[in-house]
Amino acid sequence: MNKLLIALIAGTFAATAAAQMPAPSDKAEKAKAKQETVKEATKVGEHATPQEAAAQQKANVEKSKSTSKALPDKASKQAATKSVTGEAAKDTTGAQTAAEQKANVEKSKKTSKAFATKGEKQKATGEVTKTQAGQ
Numbered sequence: 001m002n003k004l005l006i007a008l009i010a011g012t013f014a015a016t017a018a019a020q021m022p023a024p025s026d027k028a029e030k031a032k033a034k035q036e037t038v039k040e041a042t043k044v045g046e047h048a049t050p051q052e053a054a055a056q057q058k059a060n061v062e063k064s065k066s067t068s069k070a071l072p073d074k075a076s077k078q079a080a081t082k083s084v085t086g087e088a089a090k091d092t093t094g095a096q097t098a099a100e101q102k103a104n105v106e107k108s109k110k111t112s113k114a115f116a117t118k119g120e121k122q123k124a125t126g127e128v129t130k131t132q133a134g135q
Contacts (some may be wrong), residue, residue, distance in 0.1 A: 115121040
């Protein structure tokens with residue numbers, strides 16, 4: 001009986017200790033993934049050095065300065081600005097927008113509906129429901 005109790009206690013202790021250990025495969029996989037991430041981030045030669053980046057930016061600025069502009073003189077710029085802002089400024093006033101909305105509401109109230117009565121609408125809805133149920 002003594003030996004049986006000792007065996008049970010030892011077995012319980014071994015099972016508890018084994019259950020508390022983390023699975024080794026998870027740690028190994030996480031470590032490998034982290035190593036790959038670090039390796040990708042620290043690759044040499046793919047990223048431009050600050051001097052190369054500055055040289056590229058300087059070249060881009062020189063290129064943009066040499067291209068011709070769409071409106072070369074001041075008079076044409078002013079004319080283009082007036083044509084765009086003159087009409088657009090008049091069209092977006094709050095009073096005009098409210099008046100347009102009111103007119104649209106009145107217009108929609110006057111248009112005829114697809115069904116003259118509630119019964120017609122219910123009948124059409126029932127027919128559509130039947131055809132959809134049959135499919």
